[in-house]
Amino acid sequence: MATILDGKALASEIRGDVALKVSELSQKYGRAPHLAVILVGEDPASQVYVRNKAIACEKAGIRNTTVNMPESTPEAELLAEIGRLNKADDVDGILVQLPLPGHICEDKVIEAIDKEKDVDGFHPLNVAGLWQKTPHIEPCTPMGVMMLLDAYNIDPKGKRAVVVGRSKIVGLPVAKMLLDRNATVTLCHTRTVNLADEVRRAEILIAAAGRPRMITGDMIAPGAVVIDVGINRDPQTGKLCGDVDFDTAAEKASAITPVPGGVGPMTIACLLLNTLRCFQRRLGDL
Ligand code: NAD
Numbered sequence: 001m002a003t004i005l006d007g008k009a010l011a012s013e014i015r016g017d018v019a020l021k022v023s024e025l026s027q028k029y030g031r032a033p034h035l036a037v038i039l040v041g042e043d044p045a046s047q048v049y050v051r052n053k054a055i056a057c058e059k060a061g062i063r064n065t066t067v068n069m070p071e072s073t074p075e076a077e078l079l080a081e082i083g084r085l086n087k088a089d090d091v092d093g094i095l096v097q098l099p100l101p102g103h104i105c106e107d108k109v110i111e112a113i114d115k116e117k118d119v120d121g122f123h124p125l126n127v128a129g130l131w132q133k134t135p136h137i138e139p140c141t142p143m144g145v146m147m148l149l150d151a152y153n154i155d156p157k158g159k160r161a162v163v164v165g166r167s168k169i170v171g172l173p174v175a176k177m178l179l180d181r182n183a184t185v186t187l188c189h190t191r192t193v194n195l196a197d198e199v200r201r202a203e204i205l206i207a208a209a210g211r212p213r214m215i216t217g218d219m220i221a222p223g224a225v226v227i228d229v230g231i232n233r234d235p236q237t238g239k240l241c242g243d244v245d246f247d248t249a250a251e252k253a254s255a256i257t258p259v260p261g262g263v264g265p266m267t268i269a270c271l272l273l274n275t276l277r278c279f280q281r282r283l284g285d286l
Pocket of ligand 1 (some may be wrong): 140165170173189190192195210264265267
C-alpha cells in the first residue's frame with residue numbers, strides 16, 4: 001500500500017512555524033504582516049476561498065483585509081484600488097481572487113500588483129524570475145507540491161516526471177520547478193496523443209488537469225509517486241475528488257496525495273509563507 005503524502009499534516013506544521021515567526025516579528029516591529037485580498041463579485045466558490053484565506057491568516061496572526069467590490073466594478077476602479085494597496089506602507093501582500101468578471105482583463109490586473117507584494121507569484125516579473133532563475137516569489141500551489149516532495153525525501157533528480165496540465169498557475173511552473181531539480185520532465189495537455197502511455201512512464205506524476213478521476217490505476221507505473229493537484233466535484237456523488245482515481249492508483253503507487261488533504265492545504269500554507277516573506281523582505285529582515 002502506498003505511503004499517503006499527508007499535505008494536511010505538513011501544512012499544519014508550516015502554519016505553526018509561520019505563526020511563531022509572525023509573533024516574534026510582530027513584537028520586534030510593532031505590527032503584524034498584512035495581507036489584502038480583493039474579491040470582485042459574489043461567486044460562491046471564490047467567497048469560500050477568500051473566507052478560508054482570512055481564517056488561515058487570523059490563525060497565523062497575519063492581519064487580513066478583505067476588500068469586497070461589486071461584480072459591476074469598472075476595471076479602472078479595481079486598478080485604482082490595487083494602486084492604493086501598492087502604496088500603503090502597512091500592506092505587505094496583495095491577492096486578487098480569480099476568476100474576475102469577464103469585463104476585467106486579468107493580465108492587466110495581475111500586472112498592476114507591486115511585484116514585491118504579489119503573494120500569488122503571478123506577476124510577469126515573478127514568472128520571469130522563475131524561468132530565468134532570478135529572485136522571485138513562487139506561485140503557491142507548485143511551491144506546495146515541491147515542499148511536499150521534499151518533506152517525504154522524494155528527490156526529483158534524474159527521475160522521469162510527467163506533469164498533466166500546462167496552466168500558467170500549476171502545470172507550467174511545477175514543470176519548471178521539477179526541471180530545476182534535475183528531473184526529466186514531460187508536459188502533457190489536451191493535445192497529447194496518448195496520455196496513458198506518457199503517464200505510464202512517470203516515476204513522479206503531477207496531475208493538474210481538472211478532470212475528475214481521469215487517471216486510473218492501470219496508467220500508473222508500479223512504485224510511482226503520485227501528486228494529485230486536481231480539485232473536482234465527483235459528477236455522481238457531488239463530493240470532492242482529484243484528477244486521479246485514488247483507490248486504484250494507490251494500489252500501484254509508492255506514495256500518493258489524497259484529495260482533499262493533499263496539495264490543497266499546502267497551497268494555503270504557502271500563501272501564508274509568501275505573505276510572511278514579503279513582510280520580512282520589506283523590512284529587510286529575511
Ligand atoms: P486549467 O483548466 O487552467 O488547466 C488545465 C490543464 O489541463 C490545461 O493545460 C489542459 O491542457 C490540461 N487538460 C485538461 N484536460 C486534459 C485531458 N483530458 N488530458 C490532458 N490534459 C488535459 O486548470 P488549473 O487552474 O491548472 O487547475 C487544474 C486542477 O487543479 C483543477 O482541478 C483545479 O481546481 C486544481 N487546483 C488545485 C489547487 C490546489 O490548491 N490544490 C490550486 C489550483 C488549481
